[in-house]
Amino acid sequence: MKLGIVGKGGVGKTTISALVAQTYAARGMRVLAVDTDSNPNLALSLGLSPEAAEAVPVLPRSLVVGTGDGAITPADLLVRYGIDTPGDVKLLNAMAITQAGAG
Amino acid sequence: MRSLLGAAIEDEADVTLVDMEAGLEHLSRSGGTLAYADVLLMIMEPSRKSILTAARTIALARELGIPRVYGVGNKARLPDDAEFFEEVAAEYGVPLAGIVPHDADVVEADRRGHVLLDGKGEPVKEAVRQVIAFVDRSLVDA
Numbered sequence: 001m002k003l004g005i006v007g008k009g010g011v012g013k014t015t016i017s018a019l020v021a022q023t024y025a026a027r028g029m030r031v032l033a034v035d036t037d038s039n040p041n042l043a044l045s046l047g048l049s050p051e052a053a054e055a056v057p058v059l060p061r062s063l064v065v066g067t068g069d070g071a072i073t074p075a076d077l078l079v080r081y082g083i084d085t086p087g088d089v090k091l092l093n094a095m096a097i098t099q100a101g102a103g
Numbered sequence: 104m105r106s107l108l109g110a111a112i113e114d115e116a117d118v119t120l121v122d123m124e125a126g127l128e129h130l131s132r133s134g135g136t137l138a139y140a141d142v143l144l145m146i147m148e149p150s151r152k153s154i155l156t157a158a159r160t161i162a163l164a165r166e167l168g169i170p171r172v173y174g175v176g177n178k179a180r181l182p183d184d185a186e187f188f189e190e191v192a193a194e195y196g197v198p199l200a201g202i203v204p205h206d207a208d209v210v211e212a213d214r215r216g217h218v219l220l221d222g223k224g225e226p227v228k229e230a231v232r233q234v235i236a237f238v239d240r241s242l243v244d245a
Contacts, residue, residue, distance in 0.1 A: 001242065002113055002139060004169070006123040007146030011179040015209060016146055017122040018218070019231040024118045032116035037124045047218040074112040079191040086218075090116070 011037075018045035025081035032082070034092045043093070045084035056083050067101045142171040144200060145167050147191070149176065149184040154191050161197055171241050173200035175234055180205050201234035203227055 005020070007013035017033065025031040035042035043053035059081050070081070082090045113119050121140070143164050147153045157174060164172045173195030174197045185202050192199040208224035219227070 001117070002121070002141050003238070004121045004123055004140040004143040004148060006143065006160055007125070007177075008148075008153050011146045011148040011153055012171045012203070012209070013146040014122060015178060015213070015219075015227075016121060016144075016175065016203065016231060016234075019228060020117070020144075020235060021120050022237055023228075023231060024120075029117040030115070031118045032112070034119065034121045037122055042122050045218060046218050050216060064209065074115050077112065078115055 014041045014045045017042060018087075018089075021046065021089040025088040031089045032078070032092065033085075034094050035091050036094050038095055040093050040095050043083070043085070043091060046091055048083070048088055048091075052083075056093045058089065059092060061088050131175050136189070140169050142173070142241065143169045144234070145174050145175050145197070147171065147174055147188065148178045149180070154195075157191075157197075158195050161195060171238075173198050173237070173241070175200050176202040178205045179203060200237040201230055203230040203234070 005013055005017045014037070021031050021033045032048065033042060040056075043056050044050065048056070057080075059077075078090065078092070082092055085091050096102070143206060145157045145160055145164075147157045161174075174188070174192050174195075174217055176184065176192075176199065179185055179188065179202045180201075184205075188199060188202055204226050206227045207209050208219060209227055212219050212223065
């Protein structure tokens with residue numbers, strides 16, 4: 001199931017996103033949380049320290065907007081860019097998405 | 104063509120949750136990411152500005168063909184704000200997946216940049232469980 005969570009800045013979107021992700025994970029489901037905000041804060045809400053949150057690698061734009069053929073498999077992508085968080089949610093930082101079409 | 108993130112990555116998870124910035128631009132640009140969402144939750148706070156943003160986003164989400172678009176009222180001071188959210192949802196024809204109460208523990212956690220620890224913010228966590236139950240029912244009914 002793919003679930004999008006949107007909202008204007010400051011409405012509490014990230015807090016709710018983190019709680020939804022952690023609730024599904026607590027039920028034993030494999031949860032992938034993708035932060036596409038240009039100011040990514042989901043890492044903190046998922047329980048990473050500020051230092052760990054800073055160190056989350058950003059997905060290269062080519063992987064985000066690419067066609068997905070060849071370069072890297074989804075499983076490898078998660079191994080390379082996915083970060084485990086304390087509530088068993090795997091986090092990807094894909095903030096490049098919001099910049100991809102800018103201008 | 105779907106992007107890698109928009110397609111195959113979903114096979115690696117039971118639930119893929121995408122935290123998006125609001126506004127039309129990001130939703131429309133991210134075709135591969137959100138155009139294929141099964142469910143879109145539009146988080147609102149009790150302000151007219153937040154509702155106007157929500158209304159625009161909802162219209163675009165429908166254009167993109169996202170099958171289930173629901174509102175979630177956040178930071179609600181009960182019971183007045185619950186009424187506000189219900190009126191607004193009716194006005195825009197968007198089902199409300201739930202109403203999340205204003206909670207001092209969340210404000211405190213935000214202030215410190217912390218997570219909500221065990222035993223903190225229980226009314227908020229319970230409201231989120233109800234939102235999830237609503238989403239799960241909507242998937243079964245489909």
